[in-house]
Amino acid sequence: MPAAKRILILYTGGTIGMQMSADGLAPASGFEARLRAQQALEEDGAELPEWRFRELLPLIDSANMTQGHWLAMRDAILAGLAEEGCDSVLVLHGTDTLAYSAAALSFLLLGLPQPVLLTGSMQPAGVAGGDAWPNLFGAMRMLQRGERPGVQVYFDGRLLHGARVGKLRSDAFDAFTVLPRRRQGRHADEIPTTLDYRQQRRPVRIAVQPLFPGLGAEQLRAVLESGVEALLLECYGSGTGPSDDEAILAALREAHERGVVLAAISQCPQGHVEFGVYAAGSRLQQTGLVGGGGMTREAALAKLFALLGAGLSRTETERWFALDLCGELVE
Structure with missing residues (x-):
């Protein structure tokens, strides 16, 4: 260089x-x-x-x-x-x-x-x-x-x-x-002009919610109904959570239907999201969660901000969130 x-x-x-x-x-x-x-x-x-x-x-x-x-x-x-x-x-x-x-x-x-x-x-x-x-x-x-x-x-x-x-x-x-997190996924074929450095951005309302034993559906619903445009859910292990709590699943599903982007990362320091490993992860994914692979909290939060701040829709945001843009997902 x-x-x-x-x-x-x-x-x-x-x-x-x-x-x-x-x-x-x-x-x-x-x-x-x-x-x-x-x-x-x-x-x-x-x-x-x-x-x-x-x-x-x-x-x-x-x-x-x-x-x-x-x-x-x-x-x-x-x-x-x-x-x-x-x-x-x-x-x-x-x-x-x-x-x-x-x-x-x-x-x-x-x-x-x-x-x-x-x-x-x-x-x-x-x-x-x-x-x-x-x-x-x-x-x-x-x-x-x-x-x-x-x-x-x-x-x-x-x-x-x-x-x-x-x-x-x-x-x-x-x-x-x-952080030594597993890097896997697919590179974006190219960076669209809507996401390059020339694109203006706006502030975005994003919440980060770690899962923990005892998290109640009413607590999660309060976050989701606070006007957030995206929720970054820090899941257990490879992307699991309280999949037998129908109220929590319903809160996530309803928020997604309202247009809230739901993204998931692992709260393990060396973890990554792979929903299909456990049934508990698959049930969470079915609510509309998009996996962040081995992204860190910092990277996932910033990526949601950059995508939504560029004016992308929920569907477009979910698509680009799952693709590697600058090495956040893939080595």
């Missing part, structure tokens, strides 16, 4: 640029000057690619991430690439929801010819022995080497697929990994 000549650095906030406030660590502006000062201290600082810096205001702690921020990131990336003449993108992001944003951008930027890396840190820049500068300059060096188009996460010396990554730890530098 061609080496980066000019990088767009989009700073959204997060621990990497935080400074102490009266209430504790909080996002702070002025990070561009700190970055340039640190680059001058790096052994290869003068050899790194040229870069342009943009802040996504207001800067946020990523715990406050919303769909609106995803859309703003997508718009800022496209605007920065067009206006600054950049050939690659580095997004600085907080770690709490970094995996969610990486997945969202993976689907919002389908077909983008430039590579996009996301990074952040477990400790603020400037902490002795911290991971902020190694992650940031490590990501720049990766882009300098040349990366393929698509969204990836660079963290603790590793490149991780944007639609497969998950955060496993909250107190270690190697906080992120690609």
Whole structure:
């Protein structure tokens, strides 16, 4: 892949640029000057690619991430690439929801010819022995080497697929990994123009509901009747659930008939959905559930957002949800 000549650095906030406030660590502006000062201290600082810096205001702690921020990131990336003449993108992001944003951008930027890396840190820049500068300059060096188009996460010396990554730890530098979930399914033959990076999106009302022993039909119905456009159901094992509870099955079936998209993933860290293995899974599938294979929660949620946000119907959303668009389902 061609080496980066000019990088767009989009700073959204997060621990990497935080400074102490009266209430504790909080996002702070002025990070561009700190970055340039640190680059001058790096052994290869003068050899790194040229870069342009943009802040996504207001800067946020990523715990406050919303769909609106995803859309703003997508718009800022496209605007920065067009206006600054950049050939690659580095997004600085907080770690709490970094995996969610990486997945969202993976689907919002389908077909983008430039590579996009996301990074952040477990400790603020400037902490002795911290991971902020190694992650940031490590990501720049990766882009300098040349990366393929698509969204990836660079963290603790590793490149991780944007639609497969998950955060496993909250107190270690190697906080992120690609979850070892079974990858199977069928690639989409091509990405339609209705789903590529040029397509505007809108916010979507989505709920995530894990199954657990004791979940009542009235609880599930309350979620389904709250105005959601899609429900991501986190099933047991290979896609099973309380298939002998007719009230739960009826709640799902009725919601599907109303036009709610019903999608299923496995709540097992290394699980995948394969409805036909057990009768309990087959009965759930019959309510209208579409299986998400080995997709993570982050990827499945982001994919539903991108599909419905593009204006697809329930039937179209179910069709594309089951196909691999960027490596979320198939290696």
